[in-house]
Amino acid sequence: SAVISQKPSRDICQRGTSLTIQCQVDSQVTMMFWYRQQPGQSLTLIATANQGSEATYESGFVIDKFPISRPNLTFSTLTVSNMSPEDSSIYLCSVLLGTDSYSYEQYFGPGTRLTVT
C-alpha cells in the first residue's frame, strides 16, 4: 500500500493568483496522477506525472494552467495558475502500484479543497 499526504488540506484564494499543491508519498512510486473533483462531481484526471519526464495532460488541461513538477519518486507538485472561481474544486494526488489487472493498486491522497473567490 501507499500513504499519501497533501498540503495544504484546504485554501481560499483570490482570483488571478496561483496555488501550489504538494503531494508526498511514503514510498517510491513511478506513476503519480493529479485529479480534479468539482463540487458534487466525479473524479477527472488532469495529468500523469512520471519522474524524469514531462507530465502528460488529459484533454482539456494544459501545462500553462496546471504546471506539474515531479523532482523525485516520492514527491510531486501541482500548481493551479491564474485562478478563477471555476477552479474551485478538490484536487487529489494519486499513485499507482502495478499497472496490469493482476497487480493494480491505485491509492489517493486526502485531497486539497480549493475555493477561489
Add this chain to the structure above:
Amino acid sequence: GESVGLHLPTLSVQEGDNSIINCAYSNSASDYFIWYKQESGKGPQFIIDIRSNMDKRQGQRVTVLLNKTVKHLSLQIAATQPGDSAVYFCAEKASNDYKLSFGAGTTVTVRA
C-alpha cells in the same frame, strides 16, 4: 468517448438493511473494475475489485457482481452501518491502458 456511469445519484437505506449500488459501463475493452468509497473530506478508498474473467467477488460485508453481457457492475453491502454513509464510485480500466475512468458516484445515506 466511452465512459462509466451510475444509475442512481442517491441511495437512502435503513441501518441493518442491505444496500445495492449499480454501475453501467460502456467500454467493452475494460478488463478490470474497482469500487471506491469516499467519505466527506477524504480521498477515495479502495473497497473491492473484480477482473473481467470473474462474475462475482466477495469481501468483508461487500460483494461485487459483474455482468459483462449487459456491461453492468454492482456493489452489495450487507447489514449497512452508519459508517457506510459515503459516496461510492465505480471505476474501470481498459486492458490496453493504465488509467481509470470513474463513474458519476452514488451518495449512500444510512438512516438510523
